[in-house]
Amino acid sequence: MLKFIFWSLLCINGALLAYGQGYLGTFKGNEREPARIKNQLNPDKLALVTADKANAAALTALDAAKPAAAPVACVEIGSFSAAEARRFEVKLEELALGERQTRQNVASQDLTSHIVYIPPLGSKDAADKKAAELKNLGVTNYFIMSDNSPMKWGISLGVFKSEAAAQTLLAALNKQGVHSARITGRGAPTNKLAYQFRNIDTGIKAQLDEIKLSFPMQEERDCK
Numbered sequence: 001m002l003k004f005i006f007w008s009l010l011c012i013n014g015a016l017l018a019y020g021q022g023y024l025g026t027f028k029g030n031e032r033e034p035a036r037i038k039n040q041l042n043p044d045k046l047a048l049v050t051a052d053k054a055n056a057a058a059l060t061a062l063d064a065a066k067p068a069a070a071p072v073a074c075v076e077i078g079s080f081s082a083a084e085a086r087r088f089e090v091k092l093e094e095l096a097l098g099e100r101q102t103r104q105n106v107a108s109q110d111l112t113s114h115i116v117y118i119p120p121l122g123s124k125d126a127a128d129k130k131a132a133e134l135k136n137l138g139v140t141n142y143f144i145m146s147d148n149s150p151m152k153w154g155i156s157l158g159v160f161k162s163e164a165a166a167q168t169l170l171a172a173l174n175k176q177g178v179h180s181a182r183i184t185g186r187g188a189p190t191n192k193l194a195y196q197f198r199n200i201d202t203g204i205k206a207q208l209d210e211i212k213l214s215f216p217m218q219e220e221r222d223c224k
Helices: 002-020 033-038 051-065 082-095 124-136 163-176 202-212
Strands: 071-080 101-118 143-145 154-160 182-201 220-222
Touching (some): 071 082, 071 202, 082 101, 082 182, 124 143, 124 154, 154 163
Antiparallel strands (some): 071 182, 071 220, 101 154, 143 154
């Protein structure tokens, strides 16, 4: 019995000590937040912040935890005309790429016609032999190209303004048994503009892809 009384008194004293030290809070109805802050450890180091500051700090912590975007070595876009290049550059301004963006001239050709032809045969004799084969197949509209050009000793079978018309002739020649004919565009040489983007990350690459949607005819390729 005495042991029970002893341990009961000990527990009561322990509870009173904890209450006196503030470990069990207080039961007073008029307790205020400043009073509770005084009971905290190092209250002088605590600071109240607004919800906006708290949200901003949380976003900063999340950004810091994200892995760094993988770099893209080099991307080249386009063969732009001068007018297209100006439109493209306006859209690029918002990316502010600085030295990571460069522009260079690219030799190109403005197509004015399409030729149906048999590639160069190497010599006049070979061209004459092929011409005789064409004649035997019923093809009479042809011309052996003998000028000093990359097409020398090739055979022209027709020149057209539209590629569709050239494709129509090619299909007809195939039916006649002519299977070595090809189509290529012809025109005057001109300068176009290409843009290279170096040391960009995947985020910038995604923005470039979005801009490029406005220029569907322009090709994208890797560059060194």
